[in-house]
Amino acid sequence: MCLNLPTFLNVMEAPKPENAERKTLDDRQKMTDLERLRHSAAHVMATAIARLWPDAQFASGPAVENGFYYDVELEHRITPEDFPAIEAEMKKEIKANHVFEKLIVTREQAFADAQKGRLGALAERPAPSKFKIGNLADIPEGEPISYYKSGDFIDLCAGPHVMRTGNIGAYKLTTVASAYYKGDEKNPQLQRIYGTAFKNKTQLDEYFKMQEEAKRRDHRKIGAEMGLFVLDAEFVGPGMPLWLPKGTVLVEELEKLAKETEFAAGYVRVRTPHLAREKMYKTSGHLPYYAESMFPPMELDEMETEREELTSRLRQAELKVGEFVDGVMTKDSGKGGAIFEVSEDGSLQRSGPFLVKALDGLKRDYSIPPAVEAAADEFRRLKPKFDSLPPIDRYFLKAMNCPHHHRIFAAEPRSYRDLPLRLAEYGTCYRYEQSGELFGLMRVRSLNMNDAHIYCTEDQFASEFKAVNDMYLKYFKIFGLEKYQMRFSTHSKEGLGKKYVNEPELWLKTEDMVRRVLNESGINYVEVANEAAFYGPKIDVQVWSAIGREFTIATNQVDFAVPAKFGLTYRDRDNQDKTPLCIHRAPLGTHERFIGFLIEHYAGNFPLWLAPDQVRVLPVTDAQMDYAQGIVNELRGQQVRVELEFSNDKLMGRIQRAEERRVHHILVVGQREQEANNVALRIHGQGQQGVKPRAEVVAEILAAIRERKA
Amino acid sequence: MTVRRWVIEHYAGNFPLWLAPDQVRVLPVTDAQMDYAQGIVNELRAQQVRVELEFSNDKLMGRIQRAEERRVHHILVVGQREQEANNVALRIHGKGQHGVKPRTEVVADILAAIRERRG
Incomplete structure (x- = not known):
């Protein structure tokens, strides 16, 4: 599966830890009822904390995936032992049934109130609301500034909220973590208090029951009990699972399933190396945009010895010339110093060619010692040699398989008779995830992907895309997945040429084709505007495990741009060379994530065909x-x-x-x-x-x- | 010599049926x-x-x-x-033509x- 540039990072991955990124007003409008309720609960929790510790400084308090949090700076270290007291104060606020009142203010007013310590507080205070001042600065000019007031508590907030504090049905504080203000480690470290809230007690209880069950089914725990995999950070590296014999059974059964299913669907299998040269990823566009998520390159220098020798000799010659030039300048000015060239960007440079040129300038007025002259000659002689050395060859570990598959498409002349061409591979990829974000099998650095790329004509697209969806449904049935949803992400007009490749007609046409197939196949999907990949619409596949937890298993992508970048063409009936469309798909996702999911789904009690011990x-x-x-x-x-x-x-x-x-x-x-x-x-x-x-x-x-x- | 190359040279590309890319x-x-x-x-x-x-x-x-x-x-x-x-x-x-045979026999073979x- 090839992924896309801006949204690339989300694909196939667990939700990243919440960051302090600011929601746009547009995002806020999209907040669900439950998110509003939870965001309101965050305000109520802050109110409670302010009652107990009036000097608390609040930063941000959003709704997140399973609840809400509020970041607070406070001398007292809040621990779970404090939760009952905080919850008791929250209860009072909720019982009082305060209205969440929205107040529009001017920027000046807001700054003045923040200076008086009034924001994120019950009353004015001697210390300014320093984090609120920082938050205010992030609000773009022209965007309205608002407060929300509930009882005595006033907060800088764009909302939305529930009507009254009494609408918060059931809530509970869960954990304390730490976080940097605005997610930047240069900023102060804050205490992040997490909680969750629901419409009623039944839903809250169900949630905690599910969490308990999820803990019992934790794939790391069961994986160790059953001897499925290990993570050997010390010798192999963090995030690179070793599959033990029993886990390998799961891996190979899944591959067998994929091979049989894909064979029946007319796919052909290919195999590709784990490395590719820099040119590959520059062509695909992954470099430089995706470089941060790739492992650093391996450098292969065929001319290493020569390059080292030339570097060292040039350096010596440079030093010799530089020493003499500096000496002359020092004598002339009577002050100590060195000669520099001011480059275009204003920085000071001292390159070899510049020093040699400076030396030439001194020739008229000064006699140059023979050793220095010899050094300058050597520099002039060696520099062109050095410059003509072939560049160092850079190899990257592949983070996706599509570029390799594109080169397989390009390896032979293709005609319309060869299409659709469906190239499949359980490809091993490597992605550089931050070490803090690695998590069991769910977020890893080495991954095996149930990948395939379908090259087809526009006319073939609908039936190919439908066949891909049918394959998903077939798999869902085998694994007993009753609840699933496809998230169909489309482009936005405003993003054309920025977030999205600038092909307005192709966008509309492809999206329309995708939409029609989804409708015709009766697939459960939602459409989300402005979340497509750079190169085309994408479809994220979400499934729910037996205990009702949601996982994003895979992403399909329709790609109408990258084949052209690689110059892929086929000879059509009319003898014209045309560019194929490419469908990227990976129904079983990666072995790592999918098996992590299956362990939870089955609680380790795999069906007979999958069971390591049958x-x-x-x-x-x-x-x-x-x-x-x-x-x-x-x-x-x-x-x-x-x-x-x-x-x-x-x-x-x-x-x-x-x-x-x-x-x-x-x-x-x-x-x-x-x-x-x-x-x-x-x-x-x-x-x-x-x-x-x-x-x-x-x-x-x-x-x-x-x-x-x- | 890698296994893959060995296999290719050994058979001169004329692989036995089970190995042949196009069977x-x-x-x-x-x-x-x-x-x-x-x-x-x-x-x-199937x-x-x-x-x-x-x-x-x-x-x-x-x-x-x-x-x-x-x-x-x-x-x-x-x-x-x-x-x-x-x-x-x-x-x-x-090996050229092998004559006309019943479909079931050929499939079974x-x-x-x-x-x-088989080699």
Whole structure:
């Protein structure tokens, strides 16, 4: 999947930690009812804190994904032990049912009130509301400035809010973190108090229940219990998971699923290196715009020895010349000093060519010592040699697969008969995420993407795009995902030529095609204006896990600009060379994120086809060893992951161990089972299933795996 | 020498069926055999065989030659007579014509050769 420039960073990633970026008035208009309620709760929490600690200095208090926070500077370190007292004060404010009153003020008035400490406060105070002064400065000229007043508390705020404090149904403070004012580490560090709020107590309770369940299903915890992956920051590096044997089973089952599905849909597979030269990413546009999210380049210098020698000799010659020129200037002026050239930007430079030129200027009036003359000659001789060395070759780890696939498209002459060409690869990419943002499998630096690029004509677009959506739905069904939503992001007219490639007609046409397919396929989607990628509309796919948590799994993108940058063409029926459209898609996202999601979704209890340990056969005594081994051999001959466990342990101990390891099918065989060619079946988490004929159980196991039954 | 290069040189690009990038190509002689040809393609593809159908206005000989150039391992030609008898005319890359055989037999042979990774 190739991503896009400005919105690039969001793709396939967990929500980043909230930052202190200012919402525009437009963003504020889009705030949902729940966000308004939570933002109001933030004001009420600030009111409560101000009652308890009147010298508190407040910065910003927005609604965020799961609640709200307010940043505060306060000598007292707020801890969870303070929460009951703060919540008690909040209760009083809510009971008083104050109106959230909006007051429009002039900039001068606002500054004056802030100076008197009145903003983010219950009354005027000796210390100015310093952070509010800083916030005021960020409000653009011409934008209205407003306060919100609830009871005694007045805050600089553009809203919107609920009508009254009494509308805040149920709330709870959750954690304390720290944050820099405006997210800048040069600014003071503040305490960030988090809370959440809902319309009523039932919803609040449900939320906390879900959080508890999510904690129980934490993919890092289950991953360690089941031996799926490790993060070895010390030797491998942060954010680069090692897949252990059991986790690799998951990875390879997903790849197998993708390969089979894509094969049936007419994709062809390709493989590409993990590196590419600088030219690749300059052409695609990722450099310089995306450079910050890529690992720094590896430099390969074929002329290293020569380059080093020339550098050192030039440097020596420069020093020698510079020393002499400085000496002459010092003697002349009677003051110590050195000669510099003022460059265009006003900075002082002292380059070799400049010093040599300066030396030439002195020749008329001064005699130049032979050693200095020789140094200048050497400089003149070597400099052109140095300049003609080939540049250092720079290689980058790929952060996306699309440029490599584009080069595969370009590798052979293409005709309309070759289209649609669907190139698929589980490609390994590397992205430089900030270390503070790395999180388990959810936010990583090395990732394996279920990638493919579909090159097609405009006429083929609708059916190709529909097929991609159908593939998503097929996968949703396999994984039992009932709730999903596609977020269709379109461009904005104002952003053309800035945020978006300046092709107004292509934008409208492609968006229209996408919209029509979404409507016709009856897909659940929402349309969001002004959030497209640089090169075309995109569709983010959000799914909800079994416990109702939302994950963004993948992004599809329609790309009508990058193929042209790479000069990709096909020969059409009319013998004209035309540029194909490109659909970027990755339904299973990355192994890292998708498996992290599946672990939570299944709580580690994977369906049979995915389970790292599918079957374990337990003979009750030595006498059933041969019978048990026969079942193992039969299943293993069919590629089933099956083990036999015979040990001196009691049967119950072995069953318990198999349950702990989440072995999906446990087949117990005692003398009676052996004699009747039966097995006693036990399914993980579902207990005993009774005694059944061996042939029936084996056939069921094979069918469940083949059909990928839930 | 890398494995990939070794494999390519060892076989001179004429890989056994299981390894061949293009395993099977089905060529209907005329439009009238399109459905029959497509049925064979679907049957093989459902078994994960890398199979393609090529119908174009080109003459049959041209298409066979192109398939040979691309080193397609099995070339199945189907004309009216083959269709009526549920047969295919088989051609194996580098080995020429293998005669007309029942469709089910050819399909079964292909699947077995792949499964057993025959040389």
